[in-house]
Amino acid sequence: MNSFISMIRNGYSDTIPVWFMRQAxxxxxxxxxxxxxxxxxxxxxxxELIAGISYDPVRILNVDAAIIFSDITxxxxxxxxxxxxLPGGPRIINGYIKNHDMxxxxxxxxxxxxxxxxxxxxxxxxxxxxxxxxxxxGLITVLSxxxxxxxxxxxxxxxxxxxxxxxxxxxxxxxxxxxxKYIRLQVRAGVDAIQIFDSWLGYLSPQTYENYIKGHIxxxxxxxNVPVIxxxxxxxxxIEKLSRLNVDxxxxxxxxxxxxxxxxxxxxxxxxxxxxxxxxxxLRYALKETSDIINAAGRSSYIFNLGHGxxxxxxxxxxxxxxxxxxxxxx
Amino acid sequence: MNSFISMIRNGYSDTIPVWFMRQAxxxxxxxxxxxxxxxxxxxxxxxELIAGISYDPVRILNVDAAIIFSDITxxxxxxxxxxxxLPGGPRIINGYIKNHDMxxxxxxxxxxxxxxxxxxxxxxxxxxxxxxxxxxxGLITVLSxxxxxxxxxxxxxxxxxxxxxxxxxxxxxxxxxxxxKYIRLQVRAGVDAIQIFDSWLGYLSPQTYENYIKGHIxxxxxxxNVPVIxxxxxxxxxIEKLSRLNVDxxxxxxxxxxxxxxxxxxxxxxxxxxxxxxxxxxLRYALKETSDIINAAGRSSYIFNLGHGxxxxxxxxxxxxxxxxxxxxxx
Numbered sequence: 001m002n003s004f005i006s007m008i009r010n011g012y013s014d015t016i017p018v019w020f021m022r023q024a025x026x027x028x029x030x031x032x033x034x035x036x037x038x039x040x041x042x043x044x045x046x047x048e049l050i051a052g053i054s055y056d057p058v059r060i061l062n063v064d065a066a067i068i069f070s071d072i073t074x075x076x077x078x079x080x081x082x083x084x085x086l087p088g089g090p091r092i093i094n095g096y097i098k099n100h101d102m103x104x105x106x107x108x109x110x111x112x113x114x115x116x117x118x119x120x121x122x123x124x125x126x127x128x129x130x131x132x133x134x135x136x137x138g139l140i141t142v143l144s145x146x147x148x149x150x151x152x153x154x155x156x157x158x159x160x161x162x163x164x165x166x167x168x169x170x171x172x173x174x175x176x177x178x179x180x181k182y183i184r185l186q187v188r189a190g191v192d193a194i195q196i197f198d199s200w201l202g203y204l205s206p207q208t209y210e211n212y213i214k215g216h217i218x219x220x221x222x223x224x225n226v227p228v229i230x231x232x233x234x235x236x237x238x239i240e241k242l243s244r245l246n247v248d249x250x251x252x253x254x255x256x257x258x259x260x261x262x263x264x265x266x267x268x269x270x271x272x273x274x275x276x277x278x279x280x281x282x283l284r285y286a287l288k289e290t291s292d293i294i295n296a297a298g299r300s301s302y303i304f305n306l307g308h309g310x311x312x313x314x315x316x317x318x319x320x321x322x323x324x325x326x327x328x329x330x331x
Numbered sequence: 332m333n334s335f336i337s338m339i340r341n342g343y344s345d346t347i348p349v350w351f352m353r354q355a356x357x358x359x360x361x362x363x364x365x366x367x368x369x370x371x372x373x374x375x376x377x378x379e380l381i382a383g384i385s386y387d388p389v390r391i392l393n394v395d396a397a398i399i400f401s402d403i404t405x406x407x408x409x410x411x412x413x414x415x416x417l418p419g420g421p422r423i424i425n426g427y428i429k430n431h432d433m434x435x436x437x438x439x440x441x442x443x444x445x446x447x448x449x450x451x452x453x454x455x456x457x458x459x460x461x462x463x464x465x466x467x468x469g470l471i472t473v474l475s476x477x478x479x480x481x482x483x484x485x486x487x488x489x490x491x492x493x494x495x496x497x498x499x500x501x502x503x504x505x506x507x508x509x510x511x512k513y514i515r516l517q518v519r520a521g522v523d524a525i526q527i528f529d530s531w532l533g534y535l536s537p538q539t540y541e542n543y544i545k546g547h548i549x550x551x552x553x554x555x556n557v558p559v560i561x562x563x564x565x566x567x568x569x570i571e572k573l574s575r576l577n578v579d580x581x582x583x584x585x586x587x588x589x590x591x592x593x594x595x596x597x598x599x600x601x602x603x604x605x606x607x608x609x610x611x612x613x614l615r616y617a618l619k620e621t622s623d624i625i626n627a628a629g630r631s632s633y634i635f636n637l638g639h640g641x642x643x644x645x646x647x648x649x650x651x652x653x654x655x656x657x658x659x660x661x662x
Binding site: 154155156159160163164202203204205206207208234235236237238254255256257260275277278280281282285289292307311313 | 485486487490491494495533534535536537538539565566567568569585586587588591606608609611612613616620623638642644
């Protein structure tokens with residue numbers, strides 16, 4: 001059995017599984033060639049292309065799982081949000097600031113979702129017979145794009161809305177519903193696991209997480225019936241709380257010592273956590289940290305990954321070496 | 332005795348001392364009036380003005396300590412760096428990218444430091460007889476401005492340089508030397524304590540902190556003979572390591588539960604950690620979190636503060652209420 005599948009289902013495998021967040025990305029010549037001048041949205045209209053882009057890193061890096069190519073804002077258009085992808089990230093034209101009353105914003109319906117993620121998953125699984133991870137943005141992370149209309153520095157606008165505007169609940173409800181339905185779609189199409197990318201969760205204080213967000217995350221998680229990996233950054237201090245959610249693996253950023261992480265996750269699985277900048281800029285040191293990380297994490301209930309996405313400056317050779325190193329790792 | 336002085340020297344006081352990072356800042360009408368169209372650099376040439384701006388929050392908010400008005404990049408001009416203050420923060424014109432070989436960059440000498448921080452501290456202490464905190468940027472934080480020429484997103488360029496360029500050591504040495512001398516200058520002028528603002532330290536992995544930075548921070552700290560508060564953000568996972576440094580208080584950001592923080596700081600003092608956005612946007616909730624924070628931190632070896640600087644959107648009344656609440660707090 002493939003090591004990723006074995007690990008995520010049973011907590012062990014002969015070799016340590018490894019994949020990289022944003023492994024189908026700009027650091028990869030093949031990705032840039034396939035993308036050409038297409039936008040993310042155009043790619044997401046072409047299921048064969050999505051499947052191919054998603055599989056390339058498997059072929060090139062020898063990683064143990066693929067993740068379906070897409071973007072966390074892709075399902076938002078079905079709600080009536082207008083998205084543009086700019087170099088600094090996606091922009092929502094009619095988000096909270098410009099459209100506080102949610103004019104023309106509706107609940108997610110598959111019939112309104114035009115992107116070919118479902119077909120791409122089907123094609124990928126039929127063509128490659130390889131483990132495939134589906135994904136969604138996490139609640140506060142997707143909300144932050146809607147609220148700020150783009151990246152929300154320090155979650156300033158998102159927290160302002162959360163702390164002082166009753167309307168925020170309407171936003172919570174429609175996004176929560178979207179996340180649940182969008183994950184269901186991917187599970188029905190055949191993904192083997194779901195990763196939730198809640199990159200900005202770490203901007204909340206522990207109390208604010210508990211008081212404003214946790215219950216909603218629990219609702220989302222209760223609707224997923226495949227293994228779930230929960231990723232966030234800046235959450236070192238609430239990893240213990242996150243591990244009590246109905247998730248299988250906690251994906252931690254590079255800030256957290258893996259030994260400490262292991263002591264906090266209540267027997268849940270761990271994924272991570274090499275600093276993507278170390279992977280990019282110093283292979284020798286990257287392999288040393290990789291070794292330290294694996295020794296600290298232990299070989300059970302553990303998936304190797306970076307602590308955040310691969311950055312564009314990363315040499316492909318570095319990632320190949322890291323994959324090889326992890327696969328041949330002996331304590 | 333003033334509660335801040337009593338607390339930072341002896342670990343206890345009748346009331347809990349409170350001050351706010353960036354308490355002399357743009358949220359304050361009086362600051363904006365005094366600043367007018369002056370630049371930060373122009374203000375820093377006028378010691379009476381610096382002293383007055385530094386004292387205003389004491390008068391207006393009733394906080395228990397002032398912090399000298401300045402900017403962490405202010406001492407860099409004495410090294411030959413050319414600084415401009417833009418709305419997004421300071422820019423270094425001839426930093427690492429544009430001037431890798433450090434042409435015309437020299438070690439810090441007081442005779443080359445034209446800003447009136449020393450005089451301002453003298454004036455403040457003579458005029459107001461009130462506790463005054465001096466400050467410096469932390470090593471990696473100041474370095475990040477030099478390396479990137481401005482805010483360094485994810486510390487990308489700083490880490491690249493640290494991980495792959497031997498020249499980085501020259502940068503470390505000249506900045507470390509500057510920090511030591513600039514702190515000495517402030518101590519000689521009469522500050523009662525030093526706070527080191529190492530805002531970006533949390534972008535390093537725990538191993539990278541240990542391997543590349545810790546020894547240098549220890550060198551800096553060994554040179555300071557007044558109480559030291561060490562502030563950083565995103566460092567929840569290395570608070571225990573930081574508390575083993577030769578510091579008196581650890582100032583933690585809002586991400587860390589204070590109970591957890593207390594368990595990690597090895598009997599060092601704690602400062603913090605209300606989310607500045609909560610202070611700005613919801614007074615009622617802010618007072619609730621303030622209460623939780625104080626109860627978790629305990630009343631010994633504890634200074635109330637925010638988890639980062641006051642944001643410009645903050646109503647002055649909110650901060651007044653918080654100060655009053657802390658001063659009257661009974662467990």
